[in-house]
Amino acid sequence: MEMNKVQKSIYQIYRDNNGKFPPYRQLAKIIGVSSTNTIAYHINKLREEGYLNLSNESNGIVKLTIKNLIDFSPKSGVYVILKNKDPFYIGESNNMQKHLIGNILENDGPVLSQIKENLNAINIAYYIINEISEKEILKNHLIEFYKSKGFEPLS
Secondary structure: OOOOHHHHHHHHHHHHOOOOOOOHHHHHHHHOOOOHHHHHHHHHHHHHOOOOOOOOOOEEEEEOOHHHHHHOOOOOEEEEEEEOOEEEEEEEEOOHHHHHHHHHHOOOOHHHHHHHHOHHHEEEEEEEOOOHHHHHHHHHHHHHHHHHOOOOOEO
16 A cells, blocks of 8 residues: 555554654644544554554544444443444444444334444444543534534534
């Protein structure tokens, strides 16, 4: 894989910081992109190609699988459920793992019906954040950002 400009910048920051990243919003500003999802996408591509080893990352994207739900961090944060890379649900919780499993997948509501349509197309973008006010700010920012792009994610 040949890296594009954004991926080269991300990789350079990764190397310069001994395998660590600043928060995705800050990383987006440094690189000059407007979306944290752009950052998450390129980091995921770099990880898939073996350029990054992010075993203790605080942000990322994972495929929605039973294994990933079981392995998902029980930490506090904000997450976005994506279907075919489009956001359809934004949530926040003190225990994202429990919230995803219990409150989203056990209810027979609009989220579960979206997931059932095509499980292979579902990803979860997550941001581990402990501070309550920061979670609320990020969740509101994501909702407004996606609305400005023409999406109406549930929350």
